[in-house]
Amino acid sequence: MFIRLIIAILISGLSSSVASKEVAAGPVERELRLRAADVTIPVQRPVDKREFPSLPKLKKAETSAPEITVETPQPAFDEACFVKLSKTAFVSRASPPISKDPQCVIPSPVILHRTLGGRSVKFTDGLLLDCNFARQYAGFSSTTLQKLAKKHLNAGVTELHSGQGFVCRRRNNRSTGKLSEHAFGNALDLLGFKFNDGSSLNIRKAVDMPARQADFFNSLREASCGAFTTVLGPGSNPAHATHLHLDLGRSKENPNPYRICE
Numbered sequence: 363m364f365i366r367l368i369i370a371i372l373i374s375g376l377s378s379s380v381a382s383k384e385v386a387a388g389p390v391e392r393e394l395r396l397r398a399a400d401v402t403i404p405v406q407r408p409v410d411k412r413e414f415p416s417l418p419k420l421k422k423a424e425t426s427a428p429e430i431t432v433e434t435p436q437p438a439f440d441e442a443c444f445v446k447l448s449k450t451a452f453v454s455r456a457s458p459p460i461s462k463d464p465q466c467v468i469p470s471p472v473i474l475h476r477t478l479g480g481r482s483v484k485f486t487d488g489l490l491l492d493c494n495f496a497r498q499y500a501g502f503s504s505t506t507l508q509k510l511a512k513k514h515l516n517a518g519v520t521e522l523h524s525g526q527g528f529v530c531r532r533r534n535n536r537s538t539g540k541l542s543e544h545a546f547g548n549a550l551d552l553l554g555f556k557f558n559d560g561s562s563l564n565i566r567k568a569v570d571m572p573a574r575q576a577d578f579f580n581s582l583r584e585a586s587c588g589a590f591t592t593v594l595g596p597g598s599n600p601a602h603a604t605h606l607h608l609d610l611g612r613s614k615e616n617p618n619p620y621r622i623c624e
């Protein structure tokens with residue numbers, strides 16, 4: 363009984379102590395407590411895995427990008443051109459050239475060995491060219507070339523010392539810039555000629571040519587401008603000091619043939 367009395371006294375004292383502290387808190391403190399009670403703390407919603415289905419794991423081989431092989435589309439071979447060219451030249455079909463630059467493409471690749479018609483002109487090396495360019499050159503060789511040789515030298519051309527046909531390179535052998543027409547089999551370099559009287563002409567020695575040979579060469583160069591769209595030779599620029607360059611170039615910007623005759 364005595365112990366119960368003591369416990370009752372202690373509980374009573376403790377309650378009055380808490381109450382006295384509540385009373386001690388001022389109106390500002392109470393206000394702050396009320397505001398804090400009003401604040402709603404958002405509860406993070408558990409992630410629903412159905413909304414983020416896990417991606418299938420890649421197999422090891424799929425983690426690296428697949429190797430892409432770029433093939434340059436080869437235009438259809440111009441069969442009609444080949445039939446016509448075969449009547450004016452000894453020519454064979456050629457495989458498309460394999461080049462580092464996929465832009466170097468010959469539309470209808472042929473190897474020109476000899477032009478026919480009138481007097482035959484042998485090439486020192488078979489030239490890889492586009493059929494349509496080869497046709498244009500074969501026609502020029504059997505008509506204009508032979509006529510001018512007859513007129514100025516009273517001789518016939520029997521052999522062409524030829525330079526480059528197809529070469530995958532840029533203009534004037536530069537490392538940048540537009541591709542040369544040689545890169546499309548659309549150009550030919552002439553280095554010199556042999557004639558049926560045993561004489562020969564070397565374009566490299568254009569400045570020292572005998573008068574009759576110089577007349578022949580100059581008239582040939584002039585006539586080339588009517589048959590080809592670009593003609594460059596000794597005096598045009600250092601890159602063409604040793605040969606006569608002929609091509610049938612067309613720029614992408616201007617599909618009509620442009621003419622450079624230097």
Ligand SMILES: [Zn+2]
Pocket residue numbers: 526544549550551607608
């Ligand atoms: Zn050339």
